[in-house]
Amino acid sequence: MSVFGKDEAAIGKFAASVPVPEFETTSFNTPNALSEARIAIVTTAALHQEGRAGFELGDDDYHFETLPRDARDLALGHHSVNFDRGGFAADINVVYPIDRLEELAKQGVIGGVADNHYAFAGNQSDTVSEIRLDSGPQCASNMLAEGVDVVLLTGT
């Protein structure tokens, strides 16, 4: 039997069949020029700073963690074995490209790096209603208050 995370055909079948919420419309905002845009990363890799409690096991922890721009003492709070965990062990940027954003800001490619970035747990309820109605809007509100223009979303 193939190992799930390494089986691209199995992953494709899973992606085609997993229950997803329906969105009748798609909001679509056009940002300022990239060279003027302040960018934040939001990841569902369940990252948290060392010493924080992190995330609960299961699919009902819908809170988010705040990752200050300068924090690099980040832990992967995701116990699933069905994704490649070694990449993050070697380099946090493969999931959370904060150092690459800093380089782009220094080069003037992007307008700036947000003061805070955010992490959620990827495992959520099938309806994802909690992050749709509660923590997701709260996170958006935080980012708007911090002057964020563009959000880069990554997962594991």
Next chain:
Amino acid sequence: MCPRTVCTLAHVFESAGLATVVLTPMREVAERMKVPRALHTRFPVGLSLGKPRDHDFQHEVLSAAFDLLKEPEGPVITEFPVHIGPTDGEPLVCPLPPRLNRELHPAVDEAQALKAAYDRAYQKNQRTSIGMQINAAEVPEALAKFVRIVDGEAWDTVGIPDGRMYSTVHDIRCYYEELACELAEGPIGPWATEAWFYDQTGAGKLILEARRVMRDNGVDQSTWFGLAPAGRE
């Protein structure tokens, strides 16, 4: 399930007035959810930027992602041109210590002997993902509990708290993978640390053996299945 959560958050953020770009390895999920902007990255799950420690490659991915911001309307999905398959990399070459204390189980002995390497990795990087259930110093003791399962003790009597077996193995794997990434030479290929851990280390072999013992003894699948990727025996 990360891709679904990521795409949901993109909708939520865009509704609030932010512009979003999603990196996802699961195009079908992004399409079905009509996500505003997505870059389909044909990389192994867990590697959003494709290649750890390859700054140039990571910048190529970010450049392709940010190009989506120029699109006049959405939903829009583009595909990053480079495909990275699960075996597109060299195996991890990481030396394991010789036996030091033959009175200990080989996995426990191995974990103790690797502590200095783990400490060096932590000193260098100032970060660790250990701590979901145990700390680094407790890894040998945790492995000793898996030895007892293999030796026939019931899993719920060896001292691993109920419902915390997966998080204990998370910590054990992080201990090994973090030190291996420092000891190994060259790039860390896709799934390289997973293969090294389960195929070569005493700890990985012990956990697989404990998993088989629990399965064969009729322990509920939810207790042991996630101790290794689905499909591993």
